[in-house]
Amino acid sequence: MRDTLRGIVELARLGNCVAAGALTATGAFVAGAGDALLPTALAAVTTAFAVAAGNAINDYFDRDVDAVNRPDRPIPRGAVSPRGALATAAVWFAVAVAAAVSLPLLAVAIAAVNLVALVTYTSLFKGTPGLGNALVAYLVGSTFLFGGAAVGNPRAVLVLAALAGLSTFTREVIKDVEDVAGDREAGLTTLPIEVGRRRALWIGAAALVIAVAVSPLPYLSGTLGAAYLAVVAVADAVMLYATHESFADPAAAQRRFKYGTFLAAAAFVVGRIVVVA
Template identity: 90%
Template sequence: MRDTLRGIVDLARLGNCVAAGALTATGAFVAGASGAAVPTALAAATTVFAVAAGNAINDYFDRQVDAVNRPDRPIPRGAVSPRGALATAAVWFAVAVAVAVRLPALAIGIAAVNLVALVTYTSLFKGTPGLGNALVAYLVGSTFLFGGAAVGNPRAVLVLAALAGLSTFTREVIKDVEDVAGDREEGLATLPIAVGERRALRIGAAALVVAVGVSPLPYFSGTLGAAYLAVVVVADAVMLYATYESVADPGAAQRRFKYGTFLAAAAFVVGRVAVVV
């Protein structure tokens, strides 16, 4: 029983869930949600449960690949059955829907699209070269957009959503390079398998260059000040270095990339705080 409970918790990947909820709250804060604690909390909770459910669905469809690439995950190691993973995902999706219906219409629409994307990602899009990466990139970027929509100001986080989405696309490509062996054995046509690892990394790098080019816009438009620019430049440097590192060590590179993404989000928070103060 203890191993099963631990397996259910592991299905959610709590670190990812909390991080995604924090990104949604960040989007709400950047959008100017100083007096909107309730919708911010509802949006963050929706994100947490939706991501948990999506991770469980992903583990269900990825159980054969994970037997090669991630044998320590709950289904391959026998802690949770495939049917149990589906049932757990259904409960978490139901909770996410129950919380989301109290949000504004646009936020509900974004949540509905994202729930469908989470369910269909592994079963339909993951093995399509580039498309699965783009879908994950959209989902990450939309967490900020969802937070902004929850407090009625999605336009304020468009650049943040674009920066997060483009940089996530690069990180997902790097992850696919890391997982080439298991994906090839499973017959998945991921981007590195379809076009080659080096070419896939160049495509990912191109997306990051666009993200880096977009990142100073809030400063030059006068929306955020020098504090934002100082932090986002460091975030850009971390992600650019991770992209360079991916050629030799994609595993270390994609982990470093995650830090760069969160640092970029922190830049927007710092910039927003500086404006409020």
């Protein structure tokens, strides 16, 4: 029983859930949430539980691949049955829907699209070269957009969403390079399997270059000040280094990308605080 409970918690990937909820709250804050604490909290809860459900479904469909790449995950090691993982995901999706229904219509629409995308990602799109990566990139970028929509100002976070999405696309390509052996055995046709590892990494690098080019826009438009620019420059440097590192060590590089993404989000928070002050 203890291992089952532990396995259920592991299905959610709590760190990812908390991080995704925090990114949604960041989007709301950057959009000028002000006193809109309840919509911000509901949006963060929706995101956290939707990510938990998506992770559980991902593990269900990936159980054969994980048996090769990550045998310590709950389903391959027998802590949670495949049917149990689906039931857990259904409960978490229900919580996400309940938290989202009172939000503004645009936020509800984004949540609905994202829930469908989470369900279909592994079952339909993960093995499609580039498309699965693009879908995950959209989902990450949309956490900020969802936060902005929850407080009625999605336009304020468009650049943040684009930066997060493009950098996530790069990180997902690097992860696919890392997982080539298991994906090939499972019959998936990911981008590095289709076009080769090195070419896939260059495609990912191109996406990151666009993200870096976009990142100064809030400063250049006068929306955010020099504090934002200083922090986002560090984030850009971290992600550019990770891209370079991916050609030699994709496992280390894709982990480093998380730091760059969080630094980019922090840049927007710092920039917003300075503007409000």
